[in-house]
Amino acid sequence: MSVRPRAGRQPDLARLARLHGTPLLVVDCAVLRAQYRRLAAALPGVRLYYALKPLPHPSVVRTLGVLGAGFDVATTGEIDVVRAAGHPGSCCLHTHPIKKDADIRAALRRGVRRFVVDNADEIVKFRPHRRRAELLLRVSFRNPTALIDLSRKFGCEPGDAPVLLGLARTLGIRVRGLSFHVGSQVADADTYVAAIESCAGIMERSAASGTALDVLDIGGGFPIAYGTPVPSIERLCAPIRRSLRRLPAGIDVLAEPGRYLAGPAGTCVCSVVGRARRDGRWWYYLDDGIYGTFSGQVVDHVRYPVDSLGVRGRRESSVLAGPTCDSYDIVGEDVRLPPLAIGDLVVGRMMGAYTAASATDFNFVPRARIVAVNERQGG
Structure with missing residues (x-):
């Protein structure tokens, strides 16, 4: 449900409780816009894909879509939320590294064309779909300082990337680039910087082997303050920006913010x-x-x-x-x-x-x- 308080006012929570009853989760789209614009300013030139997982609500999708966001989805249900909010499947990036063939087919029918994989079995699944799909290879960079270390469950070892890229090339499957996710609620840029530098090396070696990569997805993990201080997004992103500037020209850089926007x-x-x-x-x-x-x-x-x-x-x-x-x-x-x-x-x-x-x-x-x-x- 969407209501419109008087412009410029904070939501009147007591009034909303009287109107709708409780419990309520009040989503302030003005805050969404402010968070998106602040992150976009901290990472200029980086295309932001909102990760639906934290809050897959139509009002969030509509609000961020107007600002030019793409959408990071992990399931067919999330794709359907994006499409029901008026956005085509082509603006989605399917980031779940492990998928049934039925999941791949459902996403393709809905217009999704770019998918993330992290192992040989998942690459092989795309052989029947190689004319319609393109891939990003997810690389693992463990981060024990993150609230949740997302590289524990997903991502290939950096040293395995050349073999996996070679397999895709042999099967005629197009791999457009690399992705990583350094974890959730990350308060230190060091792992981002190390991951970017490692991926730059993989991309350089891949080009020399015949597979040119032109996309790098740096994931999410940008922190918010739940009551204890965290670095400002400007401070956190400054070393990330410097590292991105050292990438070869022509690399399309993406990010997948979720918590930072919705929280x-x-x-x-x-x-x-x-x-x-x-x-x-x-x-x-x-x-x-x-x-x-x-x-x-x-x-x-x-x-x-x-x-x-x-x-x-x-x-x-x-x-x-x-x-x-x-x-x-x-x-x-x-x-x-x-x-x-x-x-x-x-x-x-x-x-x-x-x-x-x-x-x-x-x-x-x-x-x-x-x-x-x-x-x-x-x-």
């Missing part, structure tokens, strides 16, 4: 539906929790800034519990809150990424409704 745009609004005094502390039971929008605390390993909305009073250590009949469903064990009553609102900030997208139907508790605001440019 700050999302605010969770939930209600206190019950309370109890236990062991000297208030327990407040919410209509959203770990199995719902706060699922990112489990699957994404982050803690969101949480506070009451419009309630004053002396703050004390409190427990926030979710709505399911499961003792694991605890949002926070030591949250400093004023005294709350049933019906009061609790708000979680920076909750656009890996929240609603990973929510479940456990206990048949309804998921949060997603409400987009400021989708029009004036907002």
Whole structure:
């Protein structure tokens, strides 16, 4: 659902809660636009493909598509979200390295032409589709300092790249370039720089062997502040820019931001539906929790800034519990809150990424409704 607050105003969360009920995930498209423009300015000349995985919502796709974004997709369902929002499949990059043949065929039928692979079996899968598809070879660069090391599950070793490129050449499959992803919530540019330099060497050797590569996808991982400081995007990207400038002329550089765009745009609004005094502390039971929008605390390993909305009073250590009949469903064990009553609102900030997208139907508790605001440019 999309609503339009008065232009230039922050979303009135209490009003939206009265209008739509709770729980809500409010997506502020004005924040999406600001994040996109800031990252684009920090990485000039880099084509940004929004990774749908953190928040595959039509309002997000429409907002970023207007700004010129492409879309990083991993499933047929994500492609369908992009197309339903008015964008052709040709603006998508299919980045899941492991696919069924049915997945490849479904993507091709929907207009997707560029796919990521990372091993010989996946390259061979494209032999029947070699006239319609082109590939990027994903290279692994392990990063133990990342919140989630995405090269643990995907990517070939840099030393294996020449053999895989040779296999594709033998099969008549066009490989356009390389891709990598240094991990999630990365606060240091060193791994990006090392990966770019390594890929530059692979591309140089590939050209000498007869396969010219002209695309480099540097992935995502750009961090946001959940309550602890992270480098500004300008500071993080400065050494990345310098490294990209050393690439040979004519290389088309892509990136796959997800969390950086969606995270700050999302605010969770939930209600206190019950309370109890236990062991000297208030327990407040919410209509959203770990199995719902706060699922990112489990699957994404982050803690969101949480506070009451419009309630004053002396703050004390409190427990926030979710709505399911499961003792694991605890949002926070030591949250400093004023005294709350049933019906009061609790708000979680920076909750656009890996929240609603990973929510479940456990206990048949309804998921949060997603409400987009400021989708029009004036907002």
